Amino acid sequence: MPGNAHNIDRPSAGAITGQFGRNQQTPDYLRGLNEEQREAVLSTDGPLLVLAGAGTGKTRVLTTRIAHILTTKRAWPSEILSVTFTNKAAREMKERIGHLVGAGVEGMPWLGTFHSIGARILRRHAELVDLKSDFTILDTDDQIRLIKQLLDAENIDEKRWPARQLAGMMDTWKNRGLGPEDVSPADSGSYANGRGARLYAAYQNRLKVLNAADFGDLLLLNIKIFKEYPDVLAYYHGKFKYMLVDEYQDSNVAQYLWLRLLAQGKPASQANICVVGDDDQSIYGWRGAEVDNILRFEKDFPGAKVIKLERNYRSTSNILKAASTLIAFNEGRLGKTLQTDVGETGEPVSVTSVWDSEEEARTVGDEIENYQRQGETLNSMAILVRASFQMREFEERFITLGLNYRVIGGPRFYERKEIRDAIAYLRVVANPSDGLSFERIVNTPKRGLGDSTVQMLHNTSRSANVSLLAATRMLLETEELKPKQRSTLRELVSQFDNWSSRLQSLPHYELAEQILDESGYTAMWQADKSPDSPGRLENLKELVRSMEEFETLGGFLEHISLVMDRDTAEAEDAVSIMTLHSAKGLEFDTVFLPGWEEGLFPSQRTMDESGRAGLEEERRLAYVGITRARKRARLSVAQNRRIHGLWQSAIPSRFLDELPPEAVDVKDTGSSYGGYGYGGGATSRFNKADPFESVYETPGWQRARAQQSNRKGGGPLTIEGDLVARSVDLGGDRSAFGIGERVFHLKFGYGAISDIEGNKLTIDFEKAGRKKVLESFIKKG
DNA sequence: TCGCCCTATATAAGG
């Protein structure tokens, strides 16, 4: 990395380097940092905001700063609170700090995610909020099941008011730091006629009874404790001498409140809090993140030092220019200008217009093979998509080509059905009062215990106010259960007793294996003939294997609910396919960015829901995408795309019009029938006096507008085909067309209708083959 | 209670 230790004796740096003494050597860990990075590392005391643009060495600054604090003995490892959002980031930091300070300093017990640290604090003080320190952490699945029970008890039609929706609302409230008492019926008016708030309260009560907390509670209950028990808060004030926060732009209100409370040990102007982030990379607004947190840091902590890292060590100047020009269309930025330190203009950013998403996948595949032939590794290339449904076409193409790829993201290891089932067994063994887990597996594998039996267990559990397992024991003593169910349950209960007793004598991973065998769970998948069952069995083995790394069953269960994420084996050379969101923080030589079409990117749904703010977040996402590239960014637009099986025509994304023409190379694969291809709209904006105004007059934008107004009139559609399809269906099933009729389609040309479902027509086109399209795209031939 | 068939639905995703 450039930026050698050239400035150590310069007067400007003298003040901060003075602490090492005139003749002392600069510590190793400071070598190779540029001036701003070094200042960020050395400004240990007082509030500090580090605005770190993409590729400017953010993680390096954070880890070096910690190393510096440790080496200069300003604090012990246990006195530094350092929070990240993801386990991956936390792991990476631990590793890098280890490298910097050597193995001498063990631990950093308070380096972790918001949630793992929150859980740690909550376990210590659980009794203050009516929990026991061994409370279980509910995952999304448990949460939904619990809500369904509540809805059932309240006689709310789950069809009309889906449990997911309420879960989403409660998540939003918790992200904003609102407990049930802070939510008014008016806030929840959109759910079950304003009963949302009451359900929220009922949900929280159930959690207490179950001795459980969900992810939101981990922070919310911390805040509650800090507010109500000043002595507890004071303890942490004394404990944490330094606080560091990574990706601050992603923090939500609850996290913000949590941090503020912890920072209150000193006057705001002297708090040793350092936050690092990039407002231009805030892409999680839909998850509750408040960009505002970072924008207002200087107000929260008066006198805060602000350091901008603007030297980019990643991308060529063409790539940076494209990204910077694009992001400049956003308002309300703190404003940074990235300067390349790579020193190369590099290839222009390419924009390719293709006929449809199939051609897009073909083109990308070809290009990848070309680069591969030139000696580049597949590991150095990635495809970043806006929505996961875009991935499939690439996967299919790559399978045909025999091109190695890996999908990053997707369902995570512990979210798999088989893993959750196995964990449910283990949870009941570790904690027999865990009713949700017990319910999950009473009839898995199938034991002939259906809804009515489970219902009976629930009733007894509720009326006797005991756990589900205890209720089961009670029922076994009565005549209420049918003989068959009774003997099955008796068998199951005695199995659990048996397993629990073995917990003392056996290593927990051996016990786990026995549980899976004896319960018949393994056998269930062995008997299963579906193609993914071998994989599931493999996952179960992996689970047992991973248990060996833990001392106790309890330790393992804590880990699995908070930490376990999917292993991304990087041994093999493979192209990465992932969403733009999961690409944040990564970099590749070559980045393919397909699907730059209005409605898909920027996403229509985001714009509908969040308007201008939504559009700006989409633009930041585009910025994140482009800045992942070191050498090449290759964007593409498809003129036609299949969404949920229906072909729809699309217009180029307005973001393409916002790229600087001098850094962009526009290509057309020539397979368009003219008219709609992306024809270098990037030039038009530069004829206008004010680029910020005129962006909405670019061809892409105008086409989008035209499309939108047409929609109401029943004209051509962009993405809402399904909606319209339904309303037309209501008018009867008759179509203006008949089977066998010759028709014309603006894109696909002439063809004959082979099937009609409502207003969806299947047509065999003479040139384009068989497609399913909406009737409104078709004219009589 | 099980299992099949039909239909409703479809971003992004961290802990």
Next chain:
DNA sequence: TATAGGGCGA
């Protein structure tokens, strides 16, 4: 198009 979940019949 693909899948998941609910309803209903055996």
